[in-house]
Amino acid sequence: MIHLDKGASSDLRIKRHKAALVLADRLEELGGFTRQAKALRCCGVLRADAEGCLREYPCNLRFCPVCQPKWRHRMVLKWGAKVEALHGAEGETIAVTLTCPWGNESLASRKAALRGWLSRLFRRHAWKAAAGHVRRVGVLMATEVGPMGDGCPMPHAHLLLAGPAQREVADAAQWLVGAWLDLVPGASPQGQDATPCRPPGGAGAWLNYLVKGDALDPEWDDTRLEAGARALMDGSHRLRVLGILRGLNGPTCARTRGKIRFATEFRER
Numbered sequence: 001m002i003h004l005d006k007g008a009s010s011d012l013r014i015k016r017h018k019a020a021l022v023l024a025d026r027l028e029e030l031g032g033f034t035r036q037a038k039a040l041r042c043c044g045v046l047r048a049d050a051e052g053c054l055r056e057y058p059c060n061l062r063f064c065p066v067c068q069p070k071w072r073h074r075m076v077l078k079w080g081a082k083v084e085a086l087h088g089a090e091g092e093t094i095a096v097t098l099t100c101p102w103g104n105e106s107l108a109s110r111k112a113a114l115r116g117w118l119s120r121l122f123r124r125h126a127w128k129a130a131a132g133h134v135r136r137v138g139v140l141m142a143t144e145v146g147p148m149g150d151g152c153p154m155p156h157a158h159l160l161l162a163g164p165a166q167r168e169v170a171d172a173a174q175w176l177v178g179a180w181l182d183l184v185p186g187a188s189p190q191g192q193d194a195t196p197c198r199p200p201g202g203a204g205a206w207l208n209y210l211v212k213g214d215a216l217d218p219e220w221d222d223t224r225l226e227a228g229a230r231a232l233m234d235g236s237h238r239l240r241v242l243g244i245l246r247g248l249n250g251p252t253c254a255r256t257r258g259k260i261r262f263a264t265e266f267r268e269r
Contacts, residue, residue: 016065016066016069017043017065017066019065019066019218020040020043020044020064020065020066022218023040023063023065023216023218024036024040024041026225027225027229029222030226030229032226033229036061036229039059039064040059040061040064042057042059043057043058043059043061043064043066043067044056044057044058044066045057062213062214062232062233062238063213063214063215063216063228063229063232065215068213068215071211071213071238072208072211072212075211075239076204076207076211079140079207080203080204080207082245082248083138083140083160083162083203083207083245084203084204086138086162086163086164086244086248087162087163087164087203088164090165090166091162091163091165091166091169092161092162092165092166092169092170093161093169093196093197093202093203093206094160094161094162094169094173094194094195094196094197095158095159095161095193095194095195095196095209095210096158096159096161096176096177096192096194096195097157097158097159097192097193097194098118098156098157098159098176098177098180099154099156099157099187099188099191099192100113100114100117100154100155100156100184100187100191101184101185101186101187101188101191102154102155106230107145107153107155107227107228107230107231108227108230108231108234110145110155111143111145111155111231111234111236113155114143114156114157115143115236117180117184118141118143118157120183121176121179121180122134122242124179124183126175126179127175127179133168133171133172133175133243134243134244135243135244136163136165136168136172136243136244137161137163137168137169137172137244138241138242138243138244138245138248139159139160139161139240139241139242139245140159140162140207140210140239140240140241140242141157141158141159141160141239141240141241141242142157142158142210142211142213142239142240143155143156143157143158144157144158144213144214145228145231145232146215153224153228155231158209159176159210160197160203160206160210161176162203163244173194174194176194177194180192210239211238214228214232216228216229
């Protein structure tokens with residue numbers, strides 16, 4: 001007879017799989033999420049590949065408790081050392097948060113509006129012109145629908161700006177906030193933020209925060225849970241790369257010393 005380790009249930013991996021199963025049950029109760037519920041239940045199950053070897057196949061749902069932490073870890077591995085190298089000894093990294101005013105629209109509609117304004121922002125002449133910020137600063141951008149302020153779900157954007165020259169990065173951050181206030185009707189200056197990434201956390205801590213993603217809590221009421229799930233199924237990119245960082249978005253070895261050190265320091269605990 002095999003005696004199971006009673007402490008095995010406390011393993012983080014097992015906890016995440018259990019959370020995925022609970023979330024699948026709740027989504028199935030809501031109705032309209034049959035495919036997502038099935039994907040959550042099958043996420044990480046060992047299956048034979050074309051060569052007969054057993055592999056774990058992820059569901060890759062944005063709100064999956066199993067896949068999201070893995071994706072977050074990969075993004076920190078991929079971009080941590082690149083941002084650090086671009087920053088260099090004389091450069092700067094600034095974290096920017098952009099928010100919008102909202103009415104009674106659905107959460108999915110609010111997120112769609114946010115994405116539309118962000119697209120317009122980065123198409124503007126001052127960003128795209130030959131002498132603009134697009135040629136001097138790199139940007140990592142993620143949108144979220146998580147709670148802000150009083151806990152009310154609010155779509156917002158987090159951006160990480162990096163470049164080899166402090167003044168140019170600061171000018172780009174200032175331009176983004178100012179152009180956002182001009183572009184978005186009713187946007188409040190108090191709702192926007194631009195913060196230099198300083199030690200001890202530095203750019204790594206901000207990058208880890210930026211790619212944390214969204215989560216669905218099975219204990220939410222039906223209305224909020226369904227609205228959150230719909231907003232996260234819009235097909236949008238989890239992470240957008242803009243400016244001079246796009247040239248660094250190529251296949252690289254994830255086992256370089258800088259990436260491993262960076263990820264070890266800032267990955268999710």
